[in-house]
Amino acid sequence: MATPSHYDTISIGSGEAGKYICWNRASTGKKTAVIEHKWLGGSCPNIACLPSKNVLYSADILHNSQKYASTGLLKVKGASGVDMSVVRERKRDMVNGLIEMHEGVFKNSGAELILGHGRLLDAKTVEVELKDGGKKLMTADNIIICTGSRAKIDNTPGLKEAKPLTHIEMLELDVVPTHLIILGGGYSGIEFAQAYRRFGAEVTVIERNERILRNEDEDVSSALVDILKGEGIVFHSSTSITSVRGTSGSSVTLTGAQNSQPLEISGSHLLVASGRVPNTEGNGLETVGVQLTPSGHVKVNEYLQTSVPGIFAVGDCAGSPHFTHISFDDFRIVRDFLNNPTSPPRSTKNRQVPYTLYTSPELAHVGLSEAAAKKAGIKYKLAKLPMTAFLRTRTMDATQGFAKALVSASDDAILGFTALGPRAGEMLPVVQLAMANALPYTSLSGLIITHPTMCEGLVSLFGAVPERT
Structure with a gap:
C-alpha cells in the first residue's frame, strides 16, 4: 500500500463538532481532513434538526391557514388538505442548499473532504474505503471520532419485520398516513405527532413510562399533553408493546398492555421514536483500545479525550446531550484543548444545556x-x-x-x-x-x-x- 498521507487532525464523521474542529485548524494553516460516508455535514442539516423544523413549519402554515379561514379572516376557496409531495420538496430544497453551503465551506476552509468509510488501524492511522472505490491510508496527530447515533429499534417480536419508519423516513413521506402510531413520547415523537396531526393524520402516541416527556416537571408535561390532546392526538402512557404484526405503510397492529390491561392498536404507519444508540461499531475502536461505556458510547473525560492519547470523541457517539448546539460546544472544548493542552479553558463540567422542543x-x-x-x-x-x-x-x-x-x-x-x-x-x-x-x-x-x-x-x-x- 502507498505511503500514508499525514495530517494534523482527521475527523471520522462530518457532524457539527468534527467538521468545525477541522475547519478551525485548517484556517490556522494545519492540514486537516474530514471523512464522511453518507451525510455531508452530519445528521442535523440532512435528516434531523433543520429538515424536521422545516416540516414542522409547513404543518404550522397549514394549521394557521385553516384556523383563520374558519374565522373568516382568510378567504380560502377550493383548497383542502395538504400535498405532502410539496412539503417534501420544500424540505429537500432546503437540504440541497445546506449541502451546497457545506461544500463551499470545505472548499474555502482548506480542510480536505474525503467521501468514504473511515476505520482506525492504530492510534494514529486511519484507513478509508473510498466511496468511488479503492482505499486511502492516512495518519494524524489528532483523530476525532464524530460518528453520531441512530434510531433505536428494539427486539419486540415483529417490530423489525414491520419495517417501521424512523425520523429519516418520516421526512421523506409523500402521503399523509391514515393513522400514524408513534412508539415513544420523547422530543422527536411529540414533534412529529403534532405535525402529522395538523397534516390530517389520526395520531396515537405510545409511551412505556408513566408520563409523556417524563424528564420535564409534571406541570410542564401535563400542560403540553393537554394542548396536544386538544388537537386530537391520543396518548397511551404506562404502555408496553409485546408484539407487532403487519407492515408499516399498509396496515400494522400493536399488541400489549396498558396498566396491566390488554391493549391492541391498529394503524396505517408506525414510527419508532423510542431512543437512540451510538454509532461506535465498525470504526476500529476496539482494535486500538478505545474504551466504551456500558451504553456503547465512547468513554471520554471532561475534555472529550478517549482512553487512547490523541483520540477524541465528540457529539452523540461520546454521550454528549443530543443537541447540535452541544456538539458545537464540544468543538470549542477540543479546539481550546488542542490550542492549550496544559491549561484548557473549557470542559464539559457544569456547562449549560439549554433545549427547545419545537411543538406549538x-x-x-x-x-x-x-x-x-x-x-x-x-x-x-x-x-x-x-x-x-x-x-x-x-x-x-x-x-x-x-x-x-x-x-x-x-x-x-x-x-x-x-x-x-x-x-x-x-x-x-x-x-x-x-x-x-x-x-x-x-x-x-x-x-x-x-x-x-x-x-x-x-x-x-x-x-x-x-x-x-
Missing part, C-alpha cells in the same frame, strides 16, 4: 427543574406566570402555556427557567446570559425591554419572584 407552543428550558432542585435538596423561590401575562401572545392568539423561574433562596441567583409558549426558545439566551454571569434575578426584572416582545414577559416573571427573607 414551544417548550424551552435551561438549568434546574423543580423536580431536580427538590431531589438535590436545593432551596429555591418560584415565580410562575401564565402566557397571557406575556402580552405579545395576545397579539398572536397564542396564550396557552406558562413560564416559571427558580431562584436561589440564599443569594438570588437564577437556578432554572422553563417556558411553554410561542417562540419560547428565543427567550433562553437572555436568561442564560444572566445565569452564566452569576447575575441576580433582579438584573432581569429591572431591564427595559421593548414592548411588545416575548422577552418583555421576563420582566414580569422575575418581578414576581418572592423577596428573600
